[in-house]
Amino acid sequence: MQGGSADRGAGGVAHARRRLLVELDHGARRRAHVYVKDAAEAMHALAFGQESCSLSEYIDWAVDQARRMNEIDLAVEGDTDDEKAQSLVRAMLAAGLAEKL
Numbered sequence: 001m002q003g004g005s006a007d008r009g010a011g012g013v014a015h016a017r018r019r020l021l022v023e024l025d026h027g028a029r030r031r032a033h034v035y036v037k038d039a040a041e042a043m044h045a046l047a048f049g050q051e052s053c054s055l056s057e058y059i060d061w062a063v064d065q066a067r068r069m070n071e072i073d074l075a076v077e078g079d080t081d082d083e084k085a086q087s088l089v090r091a092m093l094a095a096g097l098a099e100k101l
Contacts, residue, residue: 040085055081059088072097 037055044050044058053061059076066072074091078084 036089037082037085039089040081056084059084062088063091066095066097 040059041055043062044055047058047062050058050061063074063076066074072095074088074095074097076084076087076091078087
């Protein structure tokens with residue numbers, strides 16, 4: 001990961017914006033500026049049947065679904081929602097899922 005910044009959203013709350021540098025299997029590199037927790041929260045909000053789980057539980061579920069349904073192993077690590085969200089977005093970009101979704 002390269003760099004990072006904080007922007008003030010509505011209400012003055014700082015949200016971390018991360019610049020991710022991902023190297024894909026075939027050697028190509030991509031850079032993306034994303035609000036990683038916002039991206040994970042948006043996916044969570046759209047996931048059918050996952051309304052009552054926490055963001056961390058949703059990320060665990062999404063990793064399991066990718067493995068079971070698409071045979072894609074997403075390596076997601078982290079102890080906090082922010083760390084797990086960042087790891088999820090990085091893994092999805094590396095696997096090419098971000099383009100497919």
